[in-house]
Amino acid sequence: xxxxxxxxxxxxxxxxxxxxxxxxxxxxxxxxxxxxxxxxxxxxxxxxxxxxxxxxxxxxxxxxxxxxxxxxxxxxxxxxxxxxxxxxxxxxxxxxxxxxxxxxxxxxxxxxxxxxxxxxxxxxxxxxxxxxxxxxxxx
Amino acid sequence: xxxxxxxxxxxxxxxxxxxxxxxxxxxxxxxxxxxxxxxxxxxxxxxxxxxxxxxxxxxxxxxxxxxxxxxxxxxxxxxxxxxxxxxxxxxxxxxxxxxxxxxxxxxxxxxxxxxxxxxxxxxxxxxxxxxxxxxxxxx
Numbered sequence: 001x002x003x004x005x006x007x008x009x010x011x012x013x014x015x016x017x018x019x020x021x022x023x024x025x026x027x028x029x030x031x032x033x034x035x036x037x038x039x040x041x042x043x044x045x046x047x048x049x050x051x052x053x054x055x056x057x058x059x060x061x062x063x064x065x066x067x068x069x070x071x072x073x074x075x076x077x078x079x080x081x082x083x084x085x086x087x088x089x090x091x092x093x094x095x096x097x098x099x100x101x102x103x104x105x106x107x108x109x110x111x112x113x114x115x116x117x118x119x120x121x122x123x124x125x126x127x128x129x130x131x132x133x134x135x136x137x138x139x
Numbered sequence: 140x141x142x143x144x145x146x147x148x149x150x151x152x153x154x155x156x157x158x159x160x161x162x163x164x165x166x167x168x169x170x171x172x173x174x175x176x177x178x179x180x181x182x183x184x185x186x187x188x189x190x191x192x193x194x195x196x197x198x199x200x201x202x203x204x205x206x207x208x209x210x211x212x213x214x215x216x217x218x219x220x221x222x223x224x225x226x227x228x229x230x231x232x233x234x235x236x237x238x239x240x241x242x243x244x245x246x247x248x249x250x251x252x253x254x255x256x257x258x259x260x261x262x263x264x265x266x267x268x269x270x271x272x273x274x275x276x277x278x
Contacts, residue, residue: 085224
């Protein structure tokens with residue numbers, strides 16, 4: 001049975017569910033950042049998905065890209081680059097990061113993982129970000 | 140017209156061409172590491188590909204995963220995790236990193252980008268790595 005690793009709720013907010021993936025907004029106001037978690041029990045790598053599931057996942061990555069662009073826009077910092085990654089060295093449950101980047105962000109041009117300390121969203125900014133993500137994803 | 144950004148030949152060796160992507164072995168003996176460069180002019184993001192091209196790309200990512208596992212095995216350090224990422228903050232031409240990781244590698248559990256300094260392959264190890272990659276990819 002599929003269950004979300006408790007590491008995700010500890011660091012992110014639920015956005016909703018797409019056909020394959022549970023969608024979360026990472027709780028780090030420095031970067032508009034969505035995490036997709038395919039709802040497939042015991043999956044750790046892309047090779048643990050069926051080919052049809054991978055085709056769905058890559059389209060959900062595209063949709064998450066549009067969503068983080070919308071979050072970035074809503075927060076007044078439009079994105080100029082997307083970063084997409086499936087790592088899982090720390091939390092092995094299969095998940096894909098989709099992050100909006102810009103040359104004046106905290107970590108640019110370095111990747112965001114392990115860079116400094118997450119900054120909490122203000123309640124208003126979090127509401128704005130979640131609304132922009134949900135509207136873009138139709139959730 | 141599609142041309143490879145000169146940043147890639149400066150840091151990696153050509154492995155060959157799959158249906159969509161040019162395949163390169165990153166010149167860093169610390170990590171079995173393949174870079175896929177879809178041969179689509181001016182592409183910078185996944186959203187710059189057609190849906191059918193993305194479906195091919197994700198399957199080429201799977202094949203590159205098998206190839207870096209084979210490289211890791213051939214070099215006597217079997218992989219326990221794959222890392223996959225499309226970043227492009229420094230070199231914007233669309234490319235996907237596929238990297239074999241293990242808990243005793245130089246950067247674990249951190250991502251590899253920007254971590255320390257690349258170590259050159261010995262000529263023998265490079266030949267072993269390229270042969271393992273090409274055999275696995277049918278190139």
